[in-house]
Amino acid sequence: MAKSSKSVLILCGDYMEDYEVMVPFQALQAYGVSVDASYSESRGHNFTLNATFDEVEASKYDGLIIPGGRAPEYLAMDESVINLVKKFSNNGKPMAVICHGLLILAAAGLVSGRRCTAFPSLKSVLIHAGSDWVEAETMSKCVVDGNLITAATYEAHPEYIRHFVKALGGTVTGFDKKILFLCGDYMEDYEVMVPFQSLQALGCHVDSVCPKKLAGDTCITVIHDFEGDQTYSEKPGHNFPLTANFNAIDPLSYDALVIPGGRAPEYLALDENVLALVKNFMKAGKPVASICHGQQILSAADVLKGRKCTAYPAVKLNVVLAGATWLEPEPIHRCFTDGNLVTGAAWPGHPEFVSQLMVLLGIQVSF
Template sequence: MKKLLFLTGDFAEDYETMVPFQMLVMLGYTVHTVCPGKKKGEKIKTAIHDFEGDQTYTEKPGHLFELNYSFDDVKPEDYDGLVMAGGRAPEYLRLNKKVIEITKHFFEKDKPVAAICHAIQILTVADVLKGRTLTAYPTIGPEIELVGGKYKEVEPTEAVVDGNLVTSPAWPGHSAFIAEFVKLLGAKIEI
């Protein structure tokens, strides 16, 4: 079975960490969850983002999520795909040079990449979006355009696929997001 790298971190969005991880494990994939500066068995704190009619999402404490692999042991060539959680974690994860190197590896080797919500901020710093069409949480749209990508506004329940990249605006899109990602990995999924 294929092995996947799942990048998350403190204050990543709770659902965007927990749900895709559980879905991919349920489908039989080996999924290594990692965070820079943390080792296997350590935990991250997540945040729950909700849409309650305000101009942006609200944020509440989420769960503790136990990492099952050490970031320092990651060798990107060992993985068939990359998943990136959104939330607040990407705003600091994109400052980590190894995170950027790992991200670039998956694009250079044309391996499937799934990025949701604010995870696209990592892709903007990795400079892998030129000429790509993708979606994200709407506030990331200008960043996508600034690095030469094309931001596509879609419903929060939808996903956008461009080559090896699948994106979705937020956690309501998990069904489409994960279905499209596993299709890129070679699974047969009926939607």
């Protein structure tokens, strides 16, 4: 990943909304931004912090992100949190605040006279705090008022992150790309949403399809975490919406294919139409980015002979027997590019995974 001179702080707390912390955290890293997450830890996926709140100096950061969820309810009562947020505001630095995160701004007296939106249940408190409330007609609503970027929910991430990157002084080139995601029930939660919204935030057109499902249908996702057991744990995830019909897509119209991991690849690898789609992209030399168990599909499609790749360690047998040279994912966030193929081992590798796909697509974020 190319590193920029920009540095961002994410203000975290227990029970913050899962996507609203991880998507911007990993997307911005993929774009080359240094991101620190401080204060506490969340459930759902387990989110690891990389900075200590009491040691944070607002002056060293170029912007602030405040996720939503239930964490802002109690963070808004913490004077040290309020003082930190005020420092960012007083210095006119970009602040991206989503969902219930606006409670912290209201407690800090920072929404008076400002146009903003949030999760609809915050309407009355924000109006009482003096805000120029903007109704969220849909959960993808995003509003920009000077250095303040606000959004209703994680559905607004593409526009929300795009505006934040612009506020940091970033410009995106090469974004006119069309990308296809191969989905299935019980695919890994982060491994579809993080790259999907990261690419949308860059301005790409991104479609999601699943065999035997139609546009408007959803796929169930699962949350996989590494918690010290012999294998990853599994919890229920979100419902991920599909945007196109699998049988109606034209592979030639897409510039790249992304294959999330999870348990979906086990059965998608048995579908001849799925294998034909993958072979089409590989034969054409178009970028294919596959992560975790997604390489089970590449193996079944017989497109790994002579290639170098990694995967979740338990998938090593599939990769080696398919004729590929195994690349050890050590540490687990390592990703590799071999020609048109980007492979990763698990969702902690998203910053490298997305960044390496961006290189193949000719997309660049400059600050």
